[in-house]
Amino acid sequence: MINARVADIFRAIAELLEIRGGNPFRIRAYGRAADRIAAMQEDVGPYAAQGRLEELEGIGKDLAAKIEEIIATGSCRHYEDLKKIIPRGVVDMLAVPGIGPKTAKLFYDELDIRSVAALRRAARRGRLAGLPGVRQKTVENVLKGIELVEKGRQRMDIETARQVAGAVVGELKNLKSVKDIEPAGSLRRGRETVRDIDILAASFKPAQVMEAFVALPFVKRVSAHGATKSSVLTKDDIQVDLRVLAPSAFGAALLYFTGSKDHNIKLRQLAIRKKLRINEYGVFDKKERCLASRSEAEIYARLGMDFIPPELREDKGEIEAARRHRLPRLVTLKDIRGDFHAHTNYSDGRNTPEEMATAARRLGYDYLCLTDHSVSLRVARGLDKERLKKKRAHIDKLNGRLKGLRLLFATEAEIDADGRMDYPVDILRTFDVVVAAVHSGFKQSRAHLTRRIVRACRNPDVHIIAHPTGRQWPARPSYEVDFDEIFKAAAATNTALEINGHPMRMDLGDIPARAAKEAGVRLAIGTDAHDAAHLDYMRFGVGLARRAWLEKKDLLNTLSLEKLLKVIKK
DNA sequence: GCCGTTTTCGGCCCGACTGTTTTCAGTCG
Numbered sequence: 001m002i003n004a005r006v007a008d009i010f011r012a013i014a015e016l017l018e019i020r021g022g023n024p025f026r027i028r029a030y031g032r033a034a035d036r037i038a039a040m041q042e043d044v045g046p047y048a049a050q051g052r053l054e055e056l057e058g059i060g061k062d063l064a065a066k067i068e069e070i071i072a073t074g075s076c077r078h079y080e081d082l083k084k085i086i087p088r089g090v091v092d093m094l095a096v097p098g099i100g101p102k103t104a105k106l107f108y109d110e111l112d113i114r115s116v117a118a119l120r121r122a123a124r125r126g127r128l129a130g131l132p133g134v135r136q137k138t139v140e141n142v143l144k145g146i147e148l149v150e151k152g153r154q155r156m157d158i159e160t161a162r163q164v165a166g167a168v169v170g171e172l173k174n175l176k177s178v179k180d181i182e183p184a185g186s187l188r189r190g191r192e193t194v195r196d197i198d199i200l201a202a203s204f205k206p207a208q209v210m211e212a213f214v215a216l217p218f219v220k221r222v223s224a225h226g227a228t229k230s231s232v233l234t235k236d237d238i239q240v241d242l243r244v245l246a247p248s249a250f251g252a253a254l255l256y257f258t259g260s261k262d263h264n265i266k267l268r269q270l271a272i273r274k275k276l277r278i279n280e281y282g283v284f285d286k287k288e289r290c291l292a293s294r295s296e297a298e299i300y301a302r303l304g305m306d307f308i309p310p311e312l313r314e315d316k317g318e319i320e321a322a323r324r325h326r327l328p329r330l331v332t333l334k335d336i337r338g339d340f341h342a343h344t345n346y347s348d349g350r351n352t353p354e355e356m357a358t359a360a361r362r363l364g365y366d367y368l369c370l371t372d373h374s375v376s377l378r379v380a381r382g383l384d385k386e387r388l389k390k391k392r393a394h395i396d397k398l399n400g401r402l403k404g405l406r407l408l409f410a411t412e413a414e415i416d417a418d419g420r421m422d423y424p425v426d427i428l429r430t431f432d433v434v435v436a437a438v439h440s441g442f443k444q445s446r447a448h449l450t451r452r453i454v455r456a457c458r459n460p461d462v463h464i465i466a467h468p469t470g471r472q473w474p475a476r477p478s479y480e481v482d483f484d485e486i487f488k489a490a491a492a493t494n495t496a497l498e499i500n501g502h503p504m505r506m507d508l509g510d511i512p513a514r515a516a517k518e519a520g521v522r523l524a525i526g527t528d529a530h531d532a533a534h535l536d537y538m539r540f541g542v543g544l545a546r547r548a549w550l551e552k553k554d555l556l557n558t559l560s561l562e563k564l565l566k567v568i569k570k
Numbered sequence: 571g572c573c574g575t576t577t578t579c580g581g582c583c584c585g586a587c588t589g590t591t592t593t594c595a596g597t598c599g
Contacts (some may be wrong), residue, residue, distance in 0.1 A: 025582055029571035060572050098588090100597050133596085137589060185599090198599085224598095226587050231598095241599080243586085256584085261599070268583040273575085279584055 001480075003037050003044055006070050009079050010034035010063075015091050016082040018101035019108075032058045035262070037067075039316070041483070041515040045071060089115030096145040097223075106131060120146050144221075151237060155193035157473050158540055159503035162187065164238050165197045171216055172242075177205040179247045184257035190311045190543030192506040193473060196239040200257045206244035213242045249281045251295035256280035262315035263308075270303060270319065311546040330546045335558045336538055338367035340464055341412065341435060341498065341526025346391050347372035348380040350531045353391075353398055353407060359532035361405045366561045368535075369410035369526070370395065371435045371466075376414045376422040383411070385427065392430070406561055408432040412466055417441045419455030421462065428461040433568060435498070435526070437466035438479075446480040453481060457489040463568050464524050464556075465490070467500040467507040483512050487519035494567075496556050497521055499548070501541020502528035513548035523548075524556040 014030035036058050037044060047053045048071050053064035069076040086108070093104040093116055107113040110131055113122055119142065122128055128139050156164075165183040173181050178201050182188070185198030203209045206228045214222045214230055223239070224231040231241045245253040256264060256279070264278075271278045276285055282293030283302050292302040300307050305322035309330055312318040321327045343349030344356055351359075353370055360368040372391065373382040383391060395407050410433040414422040421428060421436060428434055436456045438449070456462050468486065469478035490497055497516055500507045505528060508516065513523060525541035527534055545555060552558045559567060 023571080026571045028582080033571085058572070062571060098597070102596060133590060135590070141588090196599085224587055229586055231587090257599090259599080261583095264599095265583050272581095272583080277584085281585095 001043060002071055003040055005074070006044060006067055007034040007038035009070060009076065010037070010066075012091070013079050013082060015094055015101075016079075016086050018094075019086055019090060019105050020082070021101070021105065029058065029063070032262075033063050039511060041511050087114045089118070092116050093119060096142065096149050098141045098145045106134075116146060116149070148233075148237075154474060155195045156238065157503040158187065158190070158192065158194060158506070158543075159537070160238075161194035161197055164234065164236075164240065165199060167218065168197070168199055168213070168216065168240055168242070172199075172201065172209065172212060175209065175212055177203045177208045179203055180250055182254065184254055185241075185259060188258050188310045189260065189313055190540070190547055192509055192544065196241060198257050199240065199242045200250070200253055201242060201244045202247040202250040202253075203244050204246065209244045210242070243280075245280065249293045251297070251299055252278070252282040252293040253280045255296045255299055258310050258313065260314050263313040263319070266315050266319050267303065274303070276303075309546060311543060312549065314547075328549045328551050331542060331550050331552050331555055331558065333539060333542050335552050335555075336365070336525070336542060337560065338365045338369070338408075338557055338564070339527050339529070339535060339538060340369045340410075340433065340524045340557065341371050341466060341500065342368055342529040342535065343372055343412075344370050344391075346370075346381075346383060346387065347377075348530060353395060355532050356529070356535075357398060357402060357405055357407055359535050361402075363535060363538070365405060367406045367408055367564065369408045369433050369435070371410040371412040371433070371526075374411050374413040374422050376416070377439060382414075388427065388430070410435060412437050413462075414439060415452055415456045417444070417452070419452035421456070421459060425461060431461075432565070433464070434462050435464045435466045436462045438470055442470055442476070442479045444479075446482060449479055450482040450485050453486050454489040457486070457493045457495040460493075462495060464496045464498055464526070466498045466526065467505050467528070468497050469507050469509070469512070471505065471507050473504045473506070478507070483515060484519075487516050487521050490516070491520040494522070496524040499523050499525045499541050499544050500528050501525055501537045501539075501544060502534070503537060503540055506540065506544055508544075508548075510544055510547035513544065513550070517548060517550055517554050522556055523550060523554055 010030045011034040014027050017027045044067060048068050053059050053067055066076045090104050090108045093099050107119060111122055111127060113119050123139050123142050128134050129136060165187055169181050172178055180202035182200055184200045186194045201209050210230050214225055214232055218234045219232045220235045221233040223233060229243045231239060233239055243257055268278045276283055282290040283299055284290055292298040297307045306325055306327050308318050308322050342356055344353050345351060373380040375382045375384050392409055395409050399407055409431055411431050412435045415436050415438050416422055453465060456465060471478040497508060499513055525545060527537040527541060529535050
């Protein structure tokens with residue numbers, strides 16, 4: 001996709017300009033444009049063809065011309081010229097924590113270091129010490145940083161992040177000096193994956209909290225330890241940042257520490273236009289009087305806008321919507337009446353239908369789809385005709401006993417290499433709900449995969465398409481599909497697309513899910529539970545749905561059983 | 571390089587921590 005190419009080049013230009021020491025605002029313009037284009041659901045191609053590139057935020061005359069040049073030639077002059085001046089390896093050094101553009105340039109200019117490997121050799125041989133501003137400590141940090149970057153500190157799934165954050169909060173919340181403590185950052189925003197854990201605490205005695213934090217049993221290394229802010233690396237190489245502020249500033253600090261960065265910048269710019277200043281301590285006027293600080297709601301109100309839920313804080317139109325009082329009424333966990341994707345021990349799940357039912361009742365559900373795998377997925381003990389009969393009888397019997405919860409006889413059926421279902425029509429029609437999924441042929445072309453899924457949508461017996469892009473964290477990336485085609489087919493055939501809330505999947509992602517809604521497609525959250533405890537992953541599915549601006553009416557999960565059974569018939 | 575309910579020029583978010591300094595630049599989020 002051309003967007004990725006454009007974004008990569010703009011990001012590279014930003015890095016190269018940083019090292020050269022260009023105008024920081026110009027550098028940021030490239031960086032912002034890169035982020036903006038990477039996050040777009042639509043292709044920039046048509047915008048260029050219609051001369052509408054400058055309508056995009058952050059794209060002016062100059063960048064529009066560069067985008068056109070990249071579309072036409074695959075690259076742009078400016079980028080090619082910069083690459084000749086600064087070797088690739090110098091840019092790679094920026095990935096080392098602690099090394100920024102100035103330091104990378106220093107090493108390159110003074111010692112002609114052109115790669116991370118060369119940097120390590122130079123550090124070990126003692127060639128770095130003695131450079132301006134470099135002494136022993138800096139050399140040590142460079143070596144530690146390289147070690148870290150080579151271990152590949154990658155993003156973690158949201159469940160892992162929640163557990164790590166929970167462990168830290170659990171240890172610190174019992175301290176007398178901690179008045180309040182809450183995870184912030186991308187975890188609070190419900191992002192699909194998380195890089196660092198950010199935690200915010202309110203206390204009158206920040207030093208005590210800092211001491212307790214860096215002394216936690218699972219801390220391997222302390223990378224920063226100040227009066228109100230510390231960073232540590234856990235034994236699993238996960239970075240955790242803790243910031244401590246006075247309770248009176250908790251709202252302002254939570255807002256700041258939750259981000260996103262782009263959201264914060266936009267808010268602060270807005271404040272400047274109102275002759276105000278925002279920082280983590282509050283909203284201040286020109287005379288340094290604090291106008292709001294205790295709660296996030298108070299701060300948004302002071303800026304003349306509605307409260308923005310954390311999941312929306314990505315600078316994707318939420319600030320404008322909040323000012324016009326047009327934010328969506330986001331779906332909540334309480335609105336959810338059932339789960340569309342759960343496995344039992346009939347196929348590859350760990351628990352019996354009874355155990356799954358008990359867990360679903362605990363969550364207060366009206367219904368639960370037991371979507372065991374279909375016949376052709378042998379590795380997952382997919383069900384043949386005989387075992388389907390047994391399962392059907394089993395579920396009917398259970399439903400006779402259960403009060404308040406209905407187990408739906410369902411399947412996660414295979415979409416074959418040509419887009420057909422692996423069960424024949426007479427079997428498909430026996431299910432209450434048919435969830436169709438691609439589990440094979442990931443390497444087919446984008447066009448072929450799109451055709452398969454479109455064909456599944458058009459199948460009158462298919463109700464939901466599971467995990468539409470097939471990604472699995474961390475090993476398997478999404479396969480490429482033409483979302484426009486799939487959304488068109490899904491909307492036209494009343495087929496729902498799944499938001500798979502399993503932390504290893506989180507698929508559809510927030511951006512395509514929002515685009516699906518805008519294309520008139522209904523969505524259905526499924527947890528893909530293979531264990532009764534996994535039904536709790538609904539929280540992640542709902543978080544994702546909220547990030548996609550979804551309201552109650554956009555999801556099948558919010559329908560009563562009666563309505564659901566009516567709506568789902570095609 | 572972008573952008574305008576003060577502006578087509580002159581701004582551009584804001585502060586903590588580190589390591590090296592002795593008042594601050596660089597990095598990070």
